[in-house]
Amino acid sequence: MSPAMDGMRSAPATRNTRLDLAELTLRQVNETLQKAEAGDFVITHPRGAHALGAGLMSPIGVSIEGHVGYYCGGMNQHANIVINGNAGTGVAENMMSGRVHVKGDASQSAGATGCGGLLVIDGNASARLGISLRGLDIVVKGSIGHMAAFMAQAGNIVVLGDAGDALGDSIYEARLFVRGKVASLGTDCIAKEMREEHRVLLRGLLDAAGIGPEVDVAEFTRYGSARTLYHFHIDNLGSY
Numbered sequence: 001m002s003p004a005m006d007g008m009r010s011a012p013a014t015r016n017t018r019l020d021l022a023e024l025t026l027r028q029v030n031e032t033l034q035k036a037e038a039g040d041f042v043i044t045h046p047r048g049a050h051a052l053g054a055g056l057m058s059p060i061g062v063s064i065e066g067h068v069g070y071y072c073g074g075m076n077q078h079a080n081i082v083i084n085g086n087a088g089t090g091v092a093e094n095m096m097s098g099r100v101h102v103k104g105d106a107s108q109s110a111g112a113t114g115c116g117g118l119l120v121i122d123g124n125a126s127a128r129l130g131i132s133l134r135g136l137d138i139v140v141k142g143s144i145g146h147m148a149a150f151m152a153q154a155g156n157i158v159v160l161g162d163a164g165d166a167l168g169d170s171i172y173e174a175r176l177f178v179r180g181k182v183a184s185l186g187t188d189c190i191a192k193e194m195r196e197e198h199r200v201l202l203r204g205l206l207d208a209a210g211i212g213p214e215v216d217v218a219e220f221t222r223y224g225s226a227r228t229l230y231h232f233h234i235d236n237l238g239s240y
Contacts, residue, residue, distance in 0.1 A: 016039070016040050016041075016042070017032070017039060017040075017041045017042070018041075018042045018044065019032060019033075019041055019042070019043050019044070020043075020044045020045055021043065021044065021045045021046055021047065021049060022044070022045040026049050026050075026051070026052065029043060029052070030051070030052070030053070030054065030055070033053060033056055033060065033062060033079075034055055034056060034057070036058055036060050037058045037060075038058065038059070038060060039060055039061070040060065040061035040062075040063070041060060041061065041062050041063070042063045042065060043062065043063065043064040043065065044065050044066070045065075045066065046064050046065070046066045046067065046068050046085075047066065047067075048067050048068060048069040048088065049068060049069055050068075050069035050070040050071060050072075050088070051069075051070065051071045051072070051074060052064065052068050052069070052072045052073075053072055053073050053076070053079070053081050054071055054072070054073065054074040054075055054076075055074070055075045055076075056073075056075075056076055056077065056078070056079035056081070056098075057077045057078060057079075058078055058079065059078040059079065059080070059098070060078075060079050060080070061079070061080045061082075062079055062080070062081045062082070063082045063084065064081070064082065064083045064084060064085070065084050065085075066084065066085045067083075067085035067086045067087070067088075067104070068083055068085065068086075068087050068088060068091070069088040069089075070088045070089045070090055071088075071089070071090045071091070071093050072087050072088070072091050072092075072100075073091055073092045073095065073100040074090060074091075074092065074093040074094055074095070075093070075094050075095065075096065076092060076095045076096065076097070076098045076100060076117065077095075077096040077097050077098060078097055078098045079098045079099075080098060080099045080101075081098070081099070081100045081101070082101045082103065083100070083101065083102045083103060083104070084103050084104075085103065085104050086102070086104035086105045086106070086107075086123070087102045087104070087105075087106045087107065087110070087121075088107045089107045089108050089109055090107075090108075090109045090110070090112055091106050091107075091110045091111070091119070092110065092111050092114060092117075092119045092136070093109065093111070093112045093113060093114070094112070094113045094114060094115065095111065095114040095115065095116065095117050095119065095136055096115050096116050096117065097116045097117040098117045098118075099117055099118045099119075099120070100117070100118075100119050100120070101119075101120045101122075102119075102120065102121045102122060102123070103122050103123075104122065104123050105121070105123035105124045105125070105126075105142070106121045106123070106124075106125045106126065106129075106140075107125075107126045108126040108127045108128050108129075108145070109127075109128045109129070109131060110125050110126075110129050110130070110138070111129060111130045111133065111136050111138045112128065112130065112131045112132060112133075113131070113132045113133070113134060114130065114133055114134065114135065114136025114138070114155065115134045115135045115136060116135045116136055117136055117137070118136075118137045118138075118139070118208055118209070119136060119137070119138045119139070120138075120139050120141075120209045120210070121138070121139070121140045121141065121142070122141050122142070123141070123142045124140070124142035124143050124144065124145075124161070125140050125142070125143075125144045125145065125148075126144075126145045127145035127146050127147055127148075127164070128145070128146075128147045128148065128150060129144045129145070129148040129149070129157065130148055130149050130152055130155070130157050130174070131147070131148075131149070131150040131151060131152070132150070132151050132152065132153065133149060133152035133153060133154065133155040133157070133174050134153050134154055134155065135153075135154045135155045136155045137155055137156045137157075137158075137205055137208075138155070138156070138157045138158065139157075139158045139160075139205055139206070139208070139209035139211070140157075140158065140159045140160065140161070141160050141161070141209070141211070142160065142161045143159065143161030143162040143163070143164075143180065144159050144161070144162075144163050144164060145164040146164035146165040146166055146183070147164070147165070147166050147167075147169060147186070148163060148164065148167055148168070148176075149167060149168045149169075149171055149174055149176055149189075150166070150168075150169045150170060150171075150186065151169070151170045151171065151172065152168065152171050152172060152174035152176075153172040153173060153174060154172070154173055154174055155174050155175075156174065156175045156176075156177070156201065156205060157174065157175075157176050157177070158177045158202065158205050158206065158209070158220075159176075159177070159178045159179065159180065160179045160180070160211070160215065161179065161180045162178075162180035162181045162182070162183070163178050163180070163181070163182045163183065164183050165183045165184045165186075166184060166185070166186035166187075167182050167183075167184070167185050167186055167189060167223060168185060168186050168188075168189030168223050168224070168225075169186020169187050169188075169189060170186065170187055170188060170229065171186070171188060171189050171223075171224065171225045172225055173224070173225060174224070175198070175201070175222060175223075175224055176189075176222065176223040176224065177198075177202050177205075177220045177221070177222055177223075178220060178221055178223065179215075179219050179220045179221075182221075182223070185223065187229070188225055188226050188227070188228055188229045189223055189224070189225065189226070190223065190224070190225075190226045191221055191222070191223055192222045192223060192224045193222070194217075194220070194221070194222045198222055199217045199218075202217045202220060203217050
């Protein structure tokens with residue numbers, strides 16, 4: 001074991017700490033982040049590591065300089081995580097609070113089961129974005145793939161680009177705002193009226209994601225549940 005790796009076991013984390021995954025193990029880096037109560041950290045040479053920055057529970061800042069693998073920022077609580085690259089499957093999965101910002105593209109199931117906080121994706125997101133969403137807010141500046149917001153219960157998804165097939169399939173009370181085209185809507189998902197409360201909400205989400213007034217909320221369509229599948233009815237048997 002190198003002296004640098006050995007020292008990370010006992011040395012307290014300090015502000016603006018640099019953690020190099022070319023020298024430290026993934027476990028050492030995650031343990032350092034999980035034990036930190038404050039400060040800012042820069043992760044170098046991530047090289048697609050899985051579960052990097054998962055389970056963080058303090059309001060620390062984490063900047064990852066490169067691409068990450070599966071479940072980066074999963075179960076995040078309070079931390080502000082910036083990924084300066086692309087993210088693999090399940091980024092910010094089951095996120096509770098805080099903020100995760102992907103500067104590149106995100107693979108499938110980004111923000112799945114997320115309960116709170118804000119996930120921002122500067123590029124595109126693949127299939128199943130925000131499935132079983134439970135309160136997380138997601139803003140995607142590009143386009144998204146198929147089956148986004150499947151069984152989404154609460155929270156908001158904002159898409160500045162286009163959406164793939166089966167958007168909002170079996171959706172509950174989550175709100176979807178899409179600026180571009182939607183390939184098709186899923187079962188029980190419909191276009192809905194954009195009232196003033198929704199325009200205010202959408203403007204707030206755009207502002208939080210760093211998107212200025214040049215993007216007009218009037219350009220978006222709101223989608224949500226038709227509420228026909230809330231209770232079992234024999235006529236809807238083929239839709240369940």
